[in-house]
Amino acid sequence: MAKTKQSLPFDKRGGVVAIQRPLLESENYLTLRPQQKVLITLLQIHWRNYKPVDYGVEEAAKKIPCDRRIAMRAFKVLEERGFISLVDESIFNSRTQSKSRSWRLNWLPFNSLPPSNKWELWKNEN
Structure with a gap:
């Protein structure tokens, strides 16, 4: 007879967002500003394999919370560094x-x- 799988405590609260350890330990990620790191998590919350993530500057500015210009900059940096x-x-x-x-x-x-893992190609120029 098969054993029943024991669920972990966090399984009951509506899901888990797990981010790869190589990404979290990369120089690319570690040199991001705090708002940019938060945006990565916010984007992953909305991720589905079958469709792109629809997420705008206004929503990001409200959720982070930060100024609209900082949210715009966060999207730009994540795109330049290959995360999105x-x-x-x-x-x-x-x-x-x-x-x-x-x-x-x-x-x-x-x-x-x-995954395309374009973020792995980023080189720190400083």
């Missing part, structure tokens, strides 16, 4: 609903493809 890639640009129309930018998280699989 833009999949779809945002759309703003005052008469219809607005749409946030869509992002691929390069440390996670996307559309059944393996």
